[in-house]
Amino acid sequence: MATHNLLLVPGDGIGPEVMGEVKKLIAYMNANGMGRFETEEAMCGGCAIDAHGVPITDADMERAKATDAILFGAAGGPKWDKVAYEIRPEAGILRLRKDLQLYANLRPAVCFPALAASSSLKPEVVEGLDIMILRELTGGVYFGEPKTITDLGNGQKRAIDTQIYDTYEIERIGRVAFELARKRRNKVTSMEKRNVMKTGVLWNEVMTALHKREYSDVEFEHQLADSGGMQLVRWPKQFDVIVCDNLFGDMLSDIAAMLTGSLGMLPSASLGEINPKTKKRHAMYEPVHGSAPDIAGKGLANPIAMIASFGMALRYSFDALKEADLIDAAIANVLASGLRTADIKGDGKAASTSEMGDAIIAEFGKLAKAA
Structure with missing residues (x-):
């Protein structure tokens, strides 16, 4: 089984919270022989400005270029509204897109x-x-x-x-x-x-x-x-x-x-050209939603878009179509069961970020065993 290298970039706001649910899913897959993923983390956005004075460092850009795929959380927030335009949090994302030539942005709406x-x-x-x-x-x-x-x-x-x-x-x-x-x-x-x-x-x-x-x-x-x-x-x-x-x-x-009902539901993939020699491409996967600083740290964020973004990474970077399909099916089944986060709950009770993530991972495991 090939080892896949993932660079995790949680970013700002709710980024670290939703990324935490993907970390749990990756750990489950590694522990159950459903993949071999090695991960490391980098900073991009406001957190990088606070730590290094720039939205992404040259060292983290080099790590982004060397990895098999990037999982990105979210960047920005009002805390950094007054920084210079050239070093705003979003400039880090733009640099990743430009330097890695991620010219094709796929945004499914399901x-x-x-x-x-x-x-x-x-x-x-x-x-x-x-x-x-x-x-x-x-x-x-x-x-x-x-x-x-x-x-x-x-x-x-x-x-x-x-x-x-x-x-x-x-x-x-x-x-x-x-x-x-x-x-x-x-x-x-x-x-x-x-x-x-x-x-x-x-x-x-x-x-x-x-x-x-x-x-x-x-x-x-x-x-x-x-x-x-x-x-x-x-x-x-x-x-x-x-x-x-x-x-x-x-x-x-x-x-x-x-x-579809909420920005919290939508993943995306940003893809570069396929290298004719290595047959690999630079790729970054991220939820469409922003950093939502008003709910950060409260356990209210919807992790589905982040989990589905990892599913797109399995599909487009690692050719793990079966596992990608299982993630999509697990999300659909959990939603059909009535579990909802705050953004999609309607009049019902809202599940926390971790409760939604745990439910999807449990359903993913159930489907994988039945497959």
């Missing part, structure tokens, strides 16, 4: 049957929902230069953010979208703003050409991103894989997350 009533939309709109938002993660307006604020005098300032995309960046995220769709329901929707943005024009052209040249077997459509947002809340089950740039992917995936 509505478990037991939570259909927890969505703000009608149950029939979201029940059975299973879509994938694919966000280009290392280009676009978040990384484009120049990025400046200039004092114009007379109390006026000018801020500039630059949106840039090259053909190869669009093609490589497009290929991921089409390949994902072939393993799902074989449909891709590309969303951009070609009516007002030149990058949207290029995005549309490149995606159209790529589909015609290499993926004509996949159903394909274009939508303007603003209209796509409207369609996500009108009838989300019309979509399968949605692919978009960094900015629109950020916004649309948060919309999709709330269709």
Whole structure:
């Protein structure tokens, strides 16, 4: 059995709490012959600023480059609102994404049957929902230069953010979208703003050409991103894989997350290119939710997104498809049993973070023994 190296980055706020539940799951798998995982920890975000004066150190970046996969908790909080923009907690995440070239961000939005009533939309709109938002993660307006604020005098300032995309960046995220769709329901929707943005024009052209040249077997459509947002809340089950740039992917995936009932339910995977020699890729897995400092330390956080992110690591980095499926099934069964954390409890009693984690691990073990 191969040994897999994991770098755990708990981060800030509720990050350490939800990461603690994954640590318990990893320990269970190691103890029961379901994997061989070696872990070490690193700091990123506000905790790293407090300890080292930077959101991530060069030494921890090197460890991130050397590991098989990164599990990330959460970063940021009001404590660090006044630090310099260049060393804000989120800059650590951006550095990880950029230096590791984690260009493909997979954000599944799945509505478990037991939570259909927890969505703000009608149950029939979201029940059975299973879509994938694919966000280009290392280009676009978040990384484009120049990025400046200039004092114009007379109390006026000018801020500039630059949106840039090259053909190869669009093609490589497009290929991921089409390949994902072939393993799902074989449909891709590309969303951009070609009516007002030149990058949207290029995005549309490149995606159209790529589909015609290499993926004509996949159903394909274009939508303007603003209209796509409207369609996500009108009838989300019309979509399968949605692919978009960094900015629109950020916004649309948060919309999709709330269709499922809570941000606490949604995992994500950020993947780099596969090395043709080693057949490995850089990868980082993290929940979509933020650091939620208002509930940190209270045992109220929902660990499902963090546990499901580990499940995505098993699926996309370690080819442990059986174990990944068992994690998904364990989460579904625990929710079906009626157990809920505070964010999804409705009128019922809320389980603590550790109670939810323990229940999922126990169900995972039960399913594994029965398999």
